[in-house]
Amino acid sequence: MIILVMVTVYMITSNTLAALPNAHGNLSSDMFASSNKCAQCHAITYEQWKGTMHYNAYEDPFYQKEVLAASSDTQGIVDEFCSRCHTPIGVVSGEIPPIDGSGLSSIAREGVQCDICHVISGSNGTGNAPFVVSPGNVKWGPFDDSKSAYHGSKYLELYTTSEYCGMCHYVTHPLNGLVVDDTYTVWKEGPYAKEGVVCQDCHMTSGITKFVANPGRAGSGAKKREHISTHEIVGGNAFIPEVLGEKGYGKMAAERLEKAATLSIDSLQMGQRGDNISLNISITNSGAGHKIPTGVSEIRQMWLAVRVKDASGRQVYNTGDVNANGTVGDAKIYNTVLGDAQGQPTLSFWLAQSILEDNRIPPRGTVSEKHTFRIPDDVTYPLALDATLKYRSAPQDLIDHLFGEKVHEVPVLSIAEMSVNIYEDGETSTETTIPATPGVGILGTATILLCAAHYYMERRKI
Ligand code: HEC
Ligand code: HEC
Ligand code: HEC
Ligand code: HEC
Ligand code: HEC
Structure with missing residues (x-):
């Protein structure tokens, strides 16, 4: 020592x-x-x-x-x-x-x-x-x-x-x-x-995934300008704002997360009753200029929760629920795993000496998860699959360890949701939604920034 x-x-x-x-x-x-x-x-x-x-x-x-x-x-x-x-x-x-x-x-x-x-x-x-x-x-x-x-x-x-x-x-x-x-x-x-899209374009304008002009005055008595920046510089942290009574910023963080990613389903392999069905669920980082999650990414957690029910409402498959003790059940966590001097995982980055794993999703990158489950013999079609990409700012046990049991519950937010009906012949019908937040459009996937370069030029003329 x-x-x-x-x-x-x-x-x-x-x-x-x-x-x-x-x-x-x-x-x-x-x-x-x-x-x-x-x-x-x-x-x-x-x-x-x-x-x-x-x-x-x-x-x-x-x-x-x-x-x-x-x-x-x-x-x-x-x-x-x-x-x-x-x-x-x-x-x-x-x-x-x-x-x-x-x-x-x-x-x-x-x-x-x-x-x-x-x-x-x-x-x-x-x-x-x-x-x-x-x-x-x-x-x-x-x-x-x-x-x-x-x-x-x-x-x-x-x-x-x-x-x-x-x-x-x-x-x-x-x-x-x-x-x-x-x-x-x-x-x-x-x-x-x-493409010339900088941090400020997404974090200091109301655009979230691109520059959006905000005309106004930068100070009292100042002249009117075509754009002044917003200083509501939020990320994905809804936990600490809530702890501190800053609910508005928690809501803004939730809205931002909802613009970060989209889900899709492919490579469906249909089996007979009693056999397995397998499919891929893809997560695309469609809105963040960096990996998701980023920042203190050894502490942040993102994962996919998948639930399948048959037409009678019986549960056929379920992964990624948060258990009663606050851990995430049976799901791949997207984050960074840091290793300490002994090569053991640590959440304390000041003790880290290596990166054991980094499976985060790069900007505009896509990762796929394969899910396989058994079709019951007496299944009633269609199957209804619901996938939700979840995020929380910290593992519950870390917060319990630091603050005491049951002092703070770390909120679990939804980044993206997808519902798919799977029919007996392997046909599917998909609905991709961005989770409903009051005041935010419910439907639609975030469009990517084809016109970002144009906006950027416009902006720099201010
Ligand atoms: C008495 C009023 C007043 C006070 C107090 C004041 N400002 Fe300003 N500030 C202005 C005005 C007016 C402008 C001009 C805005 C413009 O050009 O559109 C300005 C402009 C600015 C700019 C833009 C500078 C640039 O060149 O881009 C910054 C940054 C700034 N203020 C920061 C501050 C900070 C930090 C404080 C506190 C330490 C402060 N101001 C206090 C009135 C004030
Ligand atoms: C994290 C650093 C940071 C903090 C904190 C910060 N600013 Fe800024 N501010 C910036 C940056 C960066 C810009 C330029 C953004 C751009 O043009 O893309 C800016 C722009 C400005 C401007 C120019 C007008 C505009 O909004 O574009 C003013 C005035 C200003 N800030 C005042 C303030 C005042 C007052 C505070 C505190 C209430 C503050 N800033 C806090 C980084 C900061
Ligand atoms: C002087 C250092 C400093 C500068 C400069 C700075 N930041 Fe930060 N920023 C921080 C720190 C420290 C935190 C985290 C505070 C915490 O979580 O306790 C933070 C937090 C944030 C968050 C919130 C993260 C979350 O999880 O919700 C965002 C978003 C952010 N910064 C973006 C920016 C952008 C964009 C700029 C440039 C315009 C910038 N910051 C400039 C130090 C800085
Ligand atoms: C194309 C838009 C875009 C750009 C460019 C962008 N961000 Fe972000 N940022 C987002 C979105 C969307 C989120 C919410 C998803 C997330 O938390 O990763 C986010 C989240 C964050 C967070 C919180 C991270 C977390 O996972 O808790 C920080 C910190 C941050 N951004 C800082 C930056 C900095 C610094 C830059 C520039 C180097 C930058 N961002 C560039 C869109 C952008
Ligand atoms: C170079 C700047 C920088 C230094 C040095 C730094 N931090 Fe940070 N810290 C940040 C930024 C930026 C964030 C926000 C990232 C995000 O939200 O994901 C942050 C976030 C955090 C958070 C998460 C807070 C939250 O509310 O979720 C903790 C905890 C933290 N830092 C602790 C530390 C400790 C402990 C050290 C020293 C060992 C340290 N930081 C050194 C910039 C720094």
């Missing part, structure tokens, strides 16, 4: 952790403005940001539990590292360590807030928070003609690119370099980067 820690200290001081240019604690948190100040003129933007996972990046109770575990597992070595993205002001001001937050100012507790994001004046690369911050009067952003009575404004192209998000949405292990969050690099190597 002592040797491990010494090696760790050596590696940490000698390379990766030096990467945050302002990490020396030579700034002070009172050089940053509270988001409340920005709200005076950017009220809409403020309301959109408040309650998001950026707003909650530090106070997030799940993060709080995990960072204390990480700190204790590594004798405090990762304290500064973890805090870089979750409380960037806490790090650049040297208020962390201590990791228990006892030295943190209220501004640092604002997490990924307005001022830290808008005083980023440059970047030294990708991942592990390589941003350069220049706190003060000037706010950097996407406009080259912006004027405000309160602050100076400067255009920086970085804000309009995925490289901006990639500073924090690409995480490598601080000691061994293992890639533990590949969101940025998967996007970069995938089809959307080639």
